[in-house]
Structures are given as C-alpha cells and as structure tokens.
Amino acid sequence: MNKLDTNYKNTWCPGCGNFGILVAFKNAIKDEDPNNIAIVSGIGCHAKIVDYINVNSFYSLHGRALPAAEGIKLANPDLKVIAFTGDGDSLDEGISHLIHAAKRNSDITVVLHNNRLFALTTGQFTAVSVEGFKGKSTPTGAPESPINPLELLLASNATFISRSYSGNIKHLEETLKRAIAHKGFSIVEVLEPCVSFFNTTEFYNNKTYVLDDANLDSREEALKKIREWNYEENGEKVPLGVFYEVSKLPFYERVLTNKKEETVEDILKELI
Ligand SMILES: Cc1ncc(C[n+]2csc(CCOP(=O)(O)OP(=O)(O)O)c2C)c(N)n1
Ligand code: SF4
Numbered sequence: 001m002n003k004l005d006t007n008y009k010n011t012w013c014p015g016c017g018n019f020g021i022l023v024a025f026k027n028a029i030k031d032e033d034p035n036n037i038a039i040v041s042g043i044g045c046h047a048k049i050v051d052y053i054n055v056n057s058f059y060s061l062h063g064r065a066l067p068a069a070e071g072i073k074l075a076n077p078d079l080k081v082i083a084f085t086g087d088g089d090s091l092d093e094g095i096s097h098l099i100h101a102a103k104r105n106s107d108i109t110v111v112l113h114n115n116r117l118f119a120l121t122t123g124q125f126t127a128v129s130v131e132g133f134k135g136k137s138t139p140t141g142a143p144e145s146p147i148n149p150l151e152l153l154l155a156s157n158a159t160f161i162s163r164s165y166s167g168n169i170k171h172l173e174e175t176l177k178r179a180i181a182h183k184g185f186s187i188v189e190v191l192e193p194c195v196s197f198f199n200t201t202e203f204y205n206n207k208t209y210v211l212d213d214a215n216l217d218s219r220e221e222a223l224k225k226i227r228e229w230n231y232e233e234n235g236e237k238v239p240l241g242v243f244y245e246v247s248k249l250p251f252y253e254r255v256l257t258n259k260k261e262e263t264v265e266d267i268l269k270e271l272i
Pocket of ligand 2 (some may be wrong): 011012015016017018028045046115119120193195196197221
C-alpha cells in the first residue's frame, strides 16, 4: 500500500474514467509533503476521489466545492488546495462559483471531471452534454447545445486553462503538476468517459491530440485553440494541453498586501 492510498472500498464502475484521474493525481503529488495539501470535492461519482487519497480532505456540497476550497486557501495560504468537481457540479449547480473563483484569481486548482452528464444520479444532461443526448431527464433528446467551459473561463480571466484526458495518464499527470505549481486560479478540464451512461472512450482515444506550448500568454491564440472543438459529438480533433497561462497576483496576496499590519484572522473578520 502506498502512503497516498486509503482503505475505502472503491465503488466506481470498472472502466470509469475516474480511475485514470486518481492514478494521475497520486503520481502528480507523490513528491509533495501531504501535510501541505488539502483536497476538496463536490458531490457525485467524481467526489468519491477524496475518499481514496490519504491527504487532508473536505467533502463539500453539490456545486460548492470551489467556495470551500477558496475558504481553505484564505484561512491557510501555505496549503496547496485542489478542488475536484464534476461538470454537473460546477457547470450547472455551482457555475457562478467557477466564474467568480476564476475572476478573483483564487489560488486553487480545479480538476473538472468532465463526463458530460450527471452520473451519480444515473444520467441527466448537463451544460456540456451533446445536443440530442438521451438520458433520464431528456428521454427524447436534449434540446440545447453545449457551452464551451474553457471559453467561459477565458472570458472570466482565469490565469491557467488546460485540458487533459483520463485515458492519457502521463499527459494528465504532467498537466496536473503544472496546474498545481501555477500561482493563481488553474483549471484542468479532464475529459473522462462514463462507461455506464455516456461511453466516449473510443471517440477520445481517436480524436484527442496534444498541443505544443506556443504563445501561452495570447488570449487570441488561446481562444482559437479552445474553439477548435466545441463539444460536438463528431468533432474531428480534440486538443489537449495548456491553452493559456499568465502571471497575476492571486486573491489572498492582494488582500494581504493591502492589509500588511493585520493578521489573517482580522482580515477574515472584515470579509465575513
Ligand atoms: C443541492 C443538490 N442538488 C442535487 C443533488 C443530487 N445529486 C447528487 S450527485 C448529482 C450528480 C452529480 O453530477 P456531476 O457533478 O456531473 O458528477 P458525476 O456524478 O458525473 O461525477 C446530483 C444531481 C444533491 N446532492 N445536492
Ligand atoms: S456511473 Fe459513470 S462516472 Fe459514475 S462510476 Fe460509473 S462509469 Fe464512473
């Protein structure tokens, strides 16, 4: 048993994309001091990941992983805080938290498990489901087309925007390491098949490719790369990699710089 393993019984379906995320994340943090890490989750299949990693963790509410993570970071800026969230969790239920965490450049890493439906509740459509998706809440097909969440995050001033795939564990591990090292808000969207309700394994195996790291500080370039795939079911090419990376003072540092003489407790009292 490795030091990051726990004794919890894993209840994900065999073949679920969450396994790839679990392995890649454990690899990504294996050289970190586990006492300096806090992980947070929303609610859903993805959220069980916090039970399977032996570091400080907080199982939050559906759609509320990000405010919990931001609060932890504010209270203890020395921690590296990682929030695991689902597409239902943070693109439907908690979408305003995602936009505002990016806007204020909270120094947290968001791992977005994107299986393109509400899986734990057995297959309702989300903001990134394909148009026509037939599930529990849309038996005749979803009538809406999906949003592009990375485009939304670029518009929200996120400072690190990336995408990986649960079936490309090496790429995912490297992307997670870069996101965690980034000072400020970072997102790793992880495309993951839900083998029980929307099995995209073949599509992603065939259509994903890895971008090079050119012009990471250009919004125009980032937008072009982000728009290369707009979540169509039959898209030709699905880019993986870092789309955008810029440096900007994170939220807690801006708060603390303005209030040098006060303690974190004083600042929190004023904020609450
Ligand atoms: C406030 C609230 N609304 C609805 C639910 C019911 N619920 C639990 S898990 C879930 C689906 C989660 O979907 P997603 O975030 O996409 O994660 P996945 O299961 O796909 O990993 C829902 C709707 C809940 N627990 N709390
Ligand atoms: S329902 Fe889908 S997302 Fe949930 S554990 Fe099974 S395969 Fe994974």
